[in-house]
Amino acid sequence: MIEGLLPPGAVAAEAFDDDADGRLPAEEARVVAGAVAGRHREFTTGRLCARRALARAGLPPVAVPTGRAGEPCWPEGVIGSITHCAGYRAAAVARACDVTVLGIDAEPDLPLPDDTLEAITLPDERRRLRLLERAAPGRAHWGRLLFSAKESAYKAWFPLGRRLLDFSDAEADIRPDGSFEVTLRVPGPQVDGGRLTGFGGRWTAYGGLLLTAVGTVVTTPRQVLVGTPTN
Numbered sequence: 064m065i066e067g068l069l070p071p072g073a074v075a076a077e078a079f080d081d082d083a084d085g086r087l088p089a090e091e092a093r094v095v096a097g098a099v100a101g102r103h104r105e106f107t108t109g110r111l112c113a114r115r116a117l118a119r120a121g122l123p124p125v126a127v128p129t130g131r132a133g134e135p136c137w138p139e140g141v142i143g144s145i146t147h148c149a150g151y152r153a154a155a156v157a158r159a160c161d162v163t164v165l166g167i168d169a170e171p172d173l174p175l176p177d178d179t180l181e182a183i184t185l186p187d188e189r190r191r192l193r194l195l196e197r198a199a200p201g202r203a204h205w206g207r208l209l210f211s212a213k214e215s216a217y218k219a220w221f222p223l224g225r226r227l228l229d230f231s232d233a234e235a236d237i238r239p240d241g242s243f244e245v246t247l248r249v250p251g252p253q254v255d256g257g258r259l260t261g262f263g264g265r266w267t268a269y270g271g272l273l274l275t276a277v278g279t280v281v282t283t284p285r286q287v288l289v290g291t292p293t294n
């Protein structure tokens with residue numbers, strides 16, 4: 064399901080349940096040593112998806128350790144992202160020479176509690192959510208979708224920005240056509256000869272899930288980049 068949201072050159076692997084026999088290499092096993100069973104299962108299936116995605120991309124299915132901020136550490140020259148929620152796990156990868164950023168997120172298609180919605184949105188985002196609700200009621204839980212889009216953007220941001228982004232540091236604009244844009248409200252780093260100002264992504268609501276994927280960067284001067292030209 065999520066692969067259809069990715070930019071050309073990126074591939075994904077997904078799972079809808081966990082394999083009780085899933086085994087992890089030592090550098091991954093130490094990340095969840097002592098974790099509760101549910102966390103162990105989601106992490107293990109996420110890493111199995113990561114290796115399946117790497118293999119689909121024609122890359123060696125190596126271990127993917129975890130960095131200090133919780134980020135997956137992909138092999139040199141590879142970018143990727145992992146997500147899990149109840150009933151769904153996925154990983155997406157691409158060669159860094161083909162795709163500039165990748166961030167994926169899955170959420171149950173359920174309402175966000177009001178206090179959470181308030182905490183993760185800006186006034187303009189809440190105004191646009193009301194318009195979406197009026198234009199397409201029942202198509203998706205729009206507040207939860209916006210939350211997912213911002214989490215995808217954070218996962219795409221982290222390898223470039225290397226720091227936490229607060230929910231008020233970026234503003235998401237969800238469009239009913241299955242696309243969205245997340246605009247940074249803080250200065251971004253230089254990317255491909257321009258300054259990073261935001262991200263573009265795609266979303267879907269299917270089978271009780273909301274899936275989002277960020278696969279392009281927006282820079283100033285205004286350019287929308289999927290990947291770095293290789294020639």
Ligand SMILES: CC(C)(COP(=O)(O)OP(=O)(O)OC[C@H]1O[C@@H](n2cnc3c(N)ncnc32)[C@H](O)[C@@H]1OP(=O)(O)O)[C@@H](O)C(=O)NCCC(=O)NCCS
Pocket residue numbers: 105106109129132133134135144145146147148167168169213214216217218219221222227228229230231232233
């Ligand atoms: C990190 C975070 C985005 C994870 O999202 P989530 O919905 O809780 O959980 P998901 O299952 O979708 O994703 C978890 C995966 O995210 C990845 N992840 C964690 N930290 C990460 C980081 N700093 N950068 C990139 N990916 C990260 C990991 O692969 C993790 O899975 P793993 O531990 O099994 O490897 C979220 O917990 C968080 O910290 N959000 C606050 C920052 C934010 O989203 N700001 C929005 C600004 S617009």
